[in-house]
Amino acid sequence: MILVTGATGKIGTEAVRLLAGQGLPVRALVRDAARAPQDGSWNGIEIAVGDLDQPDTLDAAMTGVDTLLLISPSVPAQEIAAIDSAARRAVKHVVKITNHKATADSPVDRRRDHARIEAHLKASGLAYTLLAPNLLMQNLFLVTPMIRQTHGFAMSAGDGRFGMIDSRDVSAAAAAVAADPTGHEGRTYLLTGPELITYADVAAELTRALGQEIEYRRLTPDQHREEMVRAGLPEPVAASNAQVFGLIAEGDAAWLSDDVATLTGHDPRGLRTFVTDHVTAFK
Numbered sequence: 001m002i003l004v005t006g007a008t009g010k011i012g013t014e015a016v017r018l019l020a021g022q023g024l025p026v027r028a029l030v031r032d033a034a035r036a037p038q039d040g041s042w043n044g045i046e047i048a049v050g051d052l053d054q055p056d057t058l059d060a061a062m063t064g065v066d067t068l069l070l071i072s073p074s075v076p077a078q079e080i081a082a083i084d085s086a087a088r089r090a091v092k093h094v095v096k097i098t099n100h101k102a103t104a105d106s107p108v109d110r111r112r113d114h115a116r117i118e119a120h121l122k123a124s125g126l127a128y129t130l131l132a133p134n135l136l137m138q139n140l141f142l143v144t145p146m147i148r149q150t151h152g153f154a155m156s157a158g159d160g161r162f163g164m165i166d167s168r169d170v171s172a173a174a175a176a177v178a179a180d181p182t183g184h185e186g187r188t189y190l191l192t193g194p195e196l197i198t199y200a201d202v203a204a205e206l207t208r209a210l211g212q213e214i215e216y217r218r219l220t221p222d223q224h225r226e227e228m229v230r231a232g233l234p235e236p237v238a239a240s241n242a243q244v245f246g247l248i249a250e251g252d253a254a255w256l257s258d259d260v261a262t263l264t265g266h267d268p269r270g271l272r273t274f275v276t277d278h279v280t281a282f283k
């Protein structure tokens, strides 16, 4: 049995679907069963209702599980609770979505958080595999209202390049490892798209697909933080996001890897495929 947490999120939803599509026994941990996809793509999938903030709800979901695909909003207490439950229930392998730049002394809080979780996982004695994606293309859905209203979007990533990945390829890589973790113990895989791009490239691709000019407006990190707060993000989240975008401007996300193809046997999708597949979301 494979248990997927964060199962209703960008990476988890598709990972659950792919695992079930291979005929593997899969259980999706959700806070609210009503948030499971209603389009039939999860038909026949076992749903376990549990909350990562309530550790006593996790052991039942973890019972009989061989492999845990651990995805969360990167809150240490949540993932540590899941790891401890996995250890109590003798789970054999944990596949964790993490951050490539996770270190205990990172200036970015969410990277320090991932480093804490990784340290706990390594100390648990459980076999594990770490998957570290570059920026997700699906993050672009956050700016769809701005694109619709202003025919453009604003970011503070300057002309920094990044190896942006379609989250469907993260899901495919995660499903491949979770389906058969043998040989992946103790390994870290870096998951990226096929090319380094900038937000100017994103604007150009949207312009092509939508048939109208989409502008990339360059902000300073301070302006970007203020804009995100105005859009409703809590101040600490906005500050952390702006900090990351400032780092991206300096080349922090300009890394590529072949690991998606190695794990899945197919090349990762490029930006054009993502935009073409989702063009109606931007209209």
Ligand SMILES: NC(=O)c1ccc[n+]([C@@H]2O[C@H](COP(=O)([O-])OP(=O)(O)OC[C@H]3O[C@@H](n4cnc5c(N)ncnc54)[C@H](OP(=O)(O)O)[C@@H]3O)[C@@H](O)[C@H]2O)c1
Residues within 6 Å of the ligand: 005, 006, 007, 008, 009, 010, 011, 012, 029, 030, 031, 032, 035, 050, 051, 052, 053, 071, 072, 073, 074, 078, 097, 098, 099, 110, 132, 133, 134, 135, 136, 139
């Ligand atoms: N976005 C990026 O560019 C990027 C890049 C690299 C790494 N990552 C990493 O990817 C991970 C996030 O994956 P994602 O983008 O697929 O997630 P996501 O779309 O943000 O979804 C978060 C998931 O966590 C669930 N969740 C939140 N709180 C929960 C709780 N208390 N108990 C149970 N479930 C809970 C949510 O469930 P509900 O539906 O109930 O809210 C949802 O299924 C993070 O570790 C992040 O650091 C992201």
